Amino acid sequence: MSRVHDMGGQLPAGRIVMDADEQPFHAEWEARMWGLNEAMWGPDSWTLDWWRYVRELIDPGDYLNRPYFDQWMQTFAAMMVDSGIATVAEIASGKSDGSRPLEASQMHAADVAKAARTTRDFRRPAATAPTFKPGDKVRTRFLSEGFHTRLPAYAMGKVGTIHAYRGNHLFPDAGAKGQEVAQHLYTVSFAAADLWPEGLGRKDNIFADLWESYLERA
Template sequence: MSRVHDMGGRFGDGAVVPEPEGEVFHTDWHGRALALTLAAGSLGKWNIDVSRHARECLAPKDYTAFSYYEKWIGGLAALLVDTGVLDRDELAGQTQAQISALAVKKLSADQVAAVLARGGPADRQSDIAQAFQVGDAVVTRRIAENALVSGGHTRLPTYAAGARGTILRYHGTHILPDSNAHGLGEAPEPLYAVVFPASELWQHPEHPKDEVVLDLWQSYLAPV
């Protein structure tokens, strides 16, 4: 099954237009959309993988019509309702505003810089042994879907499914998004940077000698 958000390497969507040098947000509300998403994330009701999957679950007609930050706001609205932070009437401004019990978790202005600087490290200890070394030839799963949850979140793009590449770097063990996005635990496993020739990914690449590097989890890969 194709996924509307899995657009990498797809033909027919037009050229990639680089952003103007130094321009971060096109309009003021884009910055506010980012701030709202980060602030709501500090409530601790979901993780980054759940947040990404919420955007992927937007209705196809909305996903294709929305701009980048409209997708962020659409995903955030769904998360706020799905996790019980707000109900639909509150979100629509149709009920009297109440102070939430989650207000104690809000970030004060003097906390923001430190929280953003700290980030959300995803490296974890794991009992799963490293299966590949730098220079090893590997092949990705032929089907790019989440192997744990039907229609679930995954970081293996469709255009790289069944492709042969080479291990470029070992990143250590990291949270598996396929599990973490669905309440199944962090399930950390080895993560690798894998390099693929363009000719392996596309039938008629414009520049066959180009290479694409993807960060891929061990369960996505098999030895050649």
């Protein structure tokens, strides 16, 4: 396991507990944190994948034991300090020291819902033809530890089948480094038995959207 966030499908952590009421928030502060999330995408360097990578760096003890939206707060706090937007002391006190002017344009509460409905298109024109087509057998690569990737550890080095081609999309591993690079994206089907020994004899399949550089011919 490369980092604690990549524990899915690897550790015997038991069943996933699902909320019966399926409510998105269970406390007022969680809804407020979600609203802050919608309002805080300012610096060009703050890509979605940079945000994900910073969250992946949270201390394992915090990652496993602190609430989900609390992790969001930690992530944005770290990004603000890293970008020079705020200091640790300012975040701890909740007050600006006045040394940096605030941006003139600020989001108000009424604008949060509108921002949440705004979508981004991560597709990009393709300069090359896709290497694989539906039905091709592929093997996922083993990627080195230490940075962001959307290839889960439990699927590394496994054989699957191209289920569908999804077009040319921004590559998250590069996006976490502030680079805009696009690659062909595929949905890959894996037999559960090829991923976990507990799946032996079952007909379940796992589908994962994976970029071309994650794959090689099996």
